[in-house]
Amino acid sequence: MFLLNGEKSDSLSLQDRGLQYGDGLFETIAVRNQQLEFWQLHMQRLLDGCQRLRIPLPDPEQLLAEACVLLDGRTDAVLKVVITRGQGGRGYRAPTESNSKPSQILAVYELPDYPAENQANGIVVRYCDTRLGTSPTLAGIKHLNRLEQVLARCEWQDEAIFEGLMLAAHGRVTEGTMSNLFFVKEGILCSPDLSNAGVVGIMREMIFEFAHKQKIPVEIAHFSKADLSAADEVFISNSLIGAWPVRQLEQQQFSIGAVTQQIISAVNAARLKDASHEVI
Amino acid sequence: MFLLNGEKSDSLSLQDRGLQYGDGLFETIAVRNQQLEFWQLHMQRLLDGCQRLRIPLPDPEQLLAEACVLLDGRTDAVLKVVITRGQGGRGYRAPTESNSKPSQILAVYELPDYPAENQANGIVVRYCDTRLGTSPTLAGIKHLNRLEQVLARCEWQDEAIFEGLMLAAHGRVTEGTMSNLFFVKEGILCSPDLSNAGVVGIMREMIFEFAHKQKIPVEIAHFSKADLSAADEVFISNSLIGAWPVRQLEQQQFSIGAVTQQIISAVNAARLKDASHEVI
Numbered sequence: 395m396f397l398l399n400g401e402k403s404d405s406l407s408l409q410d411r412g413l414q415y416g417d418g419l420f421e422t423i424a425v426r427n428q429q430l431e432f433w434q435l436h437m438q439r440l441l442d443g444c445q446r447l448r449i450p451l452p453d454p455e456q457l458l459a460e461a462c463v464l465l466d467g468r469t470d471a472v473l474k475v476v477i478t479r480g481q482g483g484r485g486y487r488a489p490t491e492s493n494s495k496p497s498q499i500l501a502v503y504e505l506p507d508y509p510a511e512n513q514a515n516g517i518v519v520r521y522c523d524t525r526l527g528t529s530p531t532l533a534g535i536k537h538l539n540r541l542e543q544v545l546a547r548c549e550w551q552d553e554a555i556f557e558g559l560m561l562a563a564h565g566r567v568t569e570g571t572m573s574n575l576f577f578v579k580e581g582i583l584c585s586p587d588l589s590n591a592g593v594v595g596i597m598r599e600m601i602f603e604f605a606h607k608q609k610i611p612v613e614i615a616h617f618s619k620a621d622l623s624a625a626d627e628v629f630i631s632n633s634l635i636g637a638w639p640v641r642q643l644e645q646q647q648f649s650i651g652a653v654t655q656q657i658i659s660a661v662n663a664a665r666l667k668d669a670s671h672e673v674i
Numbered sequence: 675m676f677l678l679n680g681e682k683s684d685s686l687s688l689q690d691r692g693l694q695y696g697d698g699l700f701e702t703i704a705v706r707n708q709q710l711e712f713w714q715l716h717m718q719r720l721l722d723g724c725q726r727l728r729i730p731l732p733d734p735e736q737l738l739a740e741a742c743v744l745l746d747g748r749t750d751a752v753l754k755v756v757i758t759r760g761q762g763g764r765g766y767r768a769p770t771e772s773n774s775k776p777s778q779i780l781a782v783y784e785l786p787d788y789p790a791e792n793q794a795n796g797i798v799v800r801y802c803d804t805r806l807g808t809s810p811t812l813a814g815i816k817h818l819n820r821l822e823q824v825l826a827r828c829e830w831q832d833e834a835i836f837e838g839l840m841l842a843a844h845g846r847v848t849e850g851t852m853s854n855l856f857f858v859k860e861g862i863l864c865s866p867d868l869s870n871a872g873v874v875g876i877m878r879e880m881i882f883e884f885a886h887k888q889k890i891p892v893e894i895a896h897f898s899k900a901d902l903s904a905a906d907e908v909f910i911s912n913s914l915i916g917a918w919p920v921r922q923l924e925q926q927q928f929s930i931g932a933v934t935q936q937i938i939s940a941v942n943a944a945r946l947k948d949a950s951h952e953v954i
Contacts, residue, residue: 396688405685406693408676408779413686414756415820416696447821448828476694479824486820486827486851499688527809528843531822539819540695540766541727542811544759547766548728563808563843571766 397464397500400456410497412478415486416538418497419443424505424634424665425471425674430461431665432633433672435596440475443535449479450494457498462674464500472503472634478538508635512556513658516641516650519570519630521619522546522558526568526591534594546571557630559622559643562591566616573632574598577617577625578653584613584621597631597661604660610653627651629658636661677744677780680736690777692758695766696818698777699723704785704914704945705751705954710741711945712913713952715876720755723815729759730774737778742954744780752783752914758818788915792836793938796921796930799850799910801899802826802838806848806871814874826851837910839902839923842871846896853912854878857897857905858933864893864901877911877941884940890933907931909938916941 396404411417421440424431437454444451461473476499482489524546532539546560557570568586569575574595576585583605588594605612622628628640628648637658639650676684691697701720704711717734724731741753756779762769804826812819826838837850848866849855854875856865863885868874885892902908908920908928917938919930 398688404688406688408678408684408686408781410693411824413690413693413758414818415824416818417821417824447825478693486823488824488828490831501688524811525809527807527812529805529807529809529822531804531825532807537821538694538696539821541697541817541819542809543766544691544695544697544768545727545811548768551770 395464395502397460399498400460406497406499407481409481410478411480411483411488412476412497412538417488418449418476418478419447419535419537420474420476421536422633423473423475425465425468425473426505426665428469428674430458430473430672430674432596432600432668432670433458434670435599436633439536439594439596440477443537444477446535447537448488448491449477449496450491452477452496452498457500458672460498460500464502465674468502470505472505474501474503475499476501476538506634512638513636516639516648517556518554518642519557519559519640520550520555520644522549522560522571524549524560526560526562528563528590530590533590533592534588536593543571561619564616565618567619567622568592570630573630573635576601576629576631577622578627578651579621579625581653582611582613583653583657584615584617584625587614587616595631596633597636600661600664601631601637601657604657604664608656608660610656627654629654631661636665675744675782677740679778680740686777686779687761689761690758691760691763691768692756692777692818697768698729698756698758699727699815699817700754700756701816702913703753703755705745705748705753706785706945708749708954710738710753710952710954712876712880712948712950713738714950715879716913719816719874719876720757723817724757726815727817728768728771729757729776730771732757732776732778737780738952740778740780744782745954748782750785752785754781754783755779756781756818786914792918793916796919796928797836798834798922799837799839799920800830800835800924802829802840802851804829804840806840806842808843808870810870813870813872814868816873823851841899844896845898847899847902848872850910853910853915856881856909856911856937857902858907858931859901859905861933862891862893863933863937864895864897864905867894867896875911876913877916880941880944881911881917881937884937884944888936888940890936907934909934911941916945
């Protein structure tokens with residue numbers, strides 16, 4: 395089920411720059427119990443991303459109205475919002491911002507049926523061979539240029555492995571293919587610096603805020619596999635899963651520690667009720 | 675004018691991975707005097723790219739037959755071939771190669787009406803502030819993840835400037851937004867190493883072959899702005915323009931030297947007649 399610029403549609407012009415150049419960005423939003431979780435944070439990131447990509451800003455009010463039409467009473471779902479620069483320009487040369495007519499695509503999918511034990515007992519993750527590129531121009535943005543993630547996710551078929559961690563230049567452990575990474579070492583919550591590669595997740599930002607409130611010290615820096623091996627606790631986050639402990643990384647076992655549990659509790663509480671949700 | 679999987683169409687499913695993730699690649703082929711210029715080289719690069727991206731290989735014979743249908747007697751045009759991984763999979767996770775049904779998109783455009791003086795007298799180019807990311811995973815491939823090029827091309831509107839040169843990490847001058855870069859220093863033909871960033875152009879490969887035949891020494895390495903400033907001659911190449919001298923880079927003037935002229939002659943001769951063309 396899709397809306398394209400407010401109209402029901404299942405296709406897009408072949409001339410759209412989203413297809414031609416990956417010229418756009420997206421948000422993946424969890425809808426649970428009639429709440430568009432962290433809607434305001436998603437919209438803020440979307441607007442920030444459009445600004446960095448020089449795409450005219452969408453109107454969050456209009457997106458919300460369209461989301462409600464598309465959800466059509468569904469209380470639990472995944473809402474994906476894709477904004478492309480639309481058609482026009484000549485080759486890479488885009489139309490000027492005032493001449494751009496972005497394409498706004500809204501899609502609704504089933505909420506994935508994740509086993510509850512993933513959060514309770516943790517998941518198994520691996521390292522990917524596919525490296526993340528280093529692009530200060532695009533780092534942080536949830537843009538449509540996702541070939542590296544696709545290739546990394548091609549590396550395994552084993553259903554027991556939930557996520558693959560990706561390294562960037564100089565062997566820096568950066569993030570999962572679809573999640574942000576955290577680990578705890580001697581009580582400090584550590585997470586990779588994303589200024590040169592990676593997606594700055596909504597949930598990651600929330601987690602830093604929870605840590606701040608609970609006076610858990612945070613270190614955002616460059617880390618290696620060795621740093622991760624030496625960790626006391628490891629967990630991942632994204633908007634759909636919230637936060638899940640990692641119980642196994644390659645052959646190494648991790649226990650679910652106190653900091654991870656504190657963060658998971660805070661994430662779960664915020665998903666139930668947070669000022670940044672939009673109720674539909 | 676488009677063909678999608680052999681059928682006339684002007685739109686693509688919103689579920690196509692080409693749109694969702696930039697999950698695909700493309701070729702831009704000059705059609706002149708009823709010749710699909712360097713067709714075999716384009717097809718070889720397309721197949722190599724599909725292999726690296728694990729996309730099932732298209733059949734060049736079929737693409738050629740479709741191109742002829744689409745060109746419909748036109749003797750001069752630009753043919754763009756886009757291959758995406760098609761629909762399916764779950765998030766970044768792609769369908770297995772045997773379950774993938776790629777989308778094959780062929781488009782025909784007008785051949786750009788470039789002034790003849792661009793080749794005769796040279797063009798003006800600038801440096802872009804937008805940096806090229808460093809991605810050994812994707813370097814060389816003409817894939818659909820082109821946001822950096824789009825942003826670089828957004829940097830100027832001055833019609834007098836034909837191209838912008840992009841730097842990658844460590845200030846390495848790498849390529850133009852839509853062309854490969856060459857310069858000549860003391861009789862040596864120099865061109866940036868593209869193993870970490872950039873598109874390996876068909877015309878660039880041809881130029882190395884011409885240089886080899888004409889016993890012009892070639893150096894493929896990492897170069898800085900300072901190296902380029904110290905050059906005796908500078909030129910750019912791509913499949914549509916062939917090779918054009920750079921007469922001005924920022925405030926610096928360059929003359930059109932003997933090596934550039936030799937290469938341009940060889941390119942022009944090959945465009946008229948080369949075993950790798952396909953005649954329609």
